[in-house]
Amino acid sequence: MTDGRSLHHQKSGKVSFAHVYDLRDPRGYFNTLGKFDYSIAGDGQRLFRMLLETRKNGTDDSPACVVDVCCSYGINAALLKHHVTLDDLYERYGSEELRTLSDEELAVADAEYYGSRRRENASRVVGVDVASNAVSYGLRAGLLDAGAAENLEDGDPSEALRREVSRADLMVVTGGVGYISGRTFGRLLDCCAGRPTPWVAAFALRWVRYEEISSALSGYGLVTESLGGHTFRQRRFVNDAEREYALTELAAMGIDPEGKESEGYYHANFYLSRPREQVLEKPVHELLEPVLEAGEPSDRDGCR
Secondary structure (H helix, E strand, O other), X not given: OHHHHHHHHHHHOOOOOHHHOOOOOOHHHHHHHHHHOOOHHHHHHHHHHHHHHHHHOOOOOOOOEEEEEOOXXXXXXXXXXXXXXXXXXXXXXXXXXXXXXXXXXXXXXXXXXXXXXXXXXOOEEEEEOOOHHHHHHHHHOOOOOEEEOOOOOOOOOOHHHHHHHOOOOEEEEOXXXXXXXXXXXXXXXXXXXXXXXXXXXXXEEOOOXXXXXXXXXXXXXXXEEEOOOOOEEEEEOOOHHHHHHHHHHHHXXXXXXXXXXXXOEEEEEEEEEEEHHHHHHOOHHXXXXXXXXXXXXXXXXOOO
16 A cells, blocks of 8 residues: 555654555565565465365355455465465566566566466455555456455445455455554445455554454454464564664563564564354464464475
8 A cells, every 4th residue: 555555654663665565567576575584475375275264164166255455466366376485476576587578578477377376266366455556467467356456444445346345255464454444444344244244364563553453343243363472574674773663662562572573573463353153163273273383385286
């Protein structure tokens, strides 16, 4: 979310990467964020896949529908729908082979690349972001099945987006909490009226409060759990000023940074919101225990 992200970073002490959020293609994004070991999307890949398997278990055989909030170029879609890892994407978009391609040529090459690596019964991914160039690229490359460049903090979704979101099984966000509020989630969940309420899975930096969003979700019958005892590394601090700001915020919240932010990386909490009966049946720790114990994903399957 280009404008909102830039403003938020200026206020928070977090360095702005607004210049790479809305380019014509994702090369600048990956080459910039890769310098700081951005990795949270890789954790999203394994946790979201596990949630989708559970969510669809015992239901019909149709592909799951995922709404990716603050979807950027369709990075979560790339990881959810295809036999690739985040490291594969860093390698691809930093390669000399792709350096001289135009954005249109890259979109064509990407459509072929991802098409040959598509997972069986891959999820349908609907992307939402205010970054119109990024959303457009995700659509042109075939990563997003549908997408909309709309600011749901300021207004209701279009009818086209409302129709797409109405089928959602899972809403996810890896990098948007702190830039969007419960207003965005409320407007998205309003699209699902009359249907089973989708689960909401979100990563949020440890110094960003999630209570306002979880309170908004509770109005739709969703109970929010945090995956206490587990944090997920987002990226390295760009400079000492970022690090000191994060440590100051954590201290004010009474959160110990030892072994986490003190080591030079932002860390995020993971939140999952579901109907109460599902939470009581299997708490989030139990639900995600298999994938947490498995550690890093190994999604090679001979596809390179």
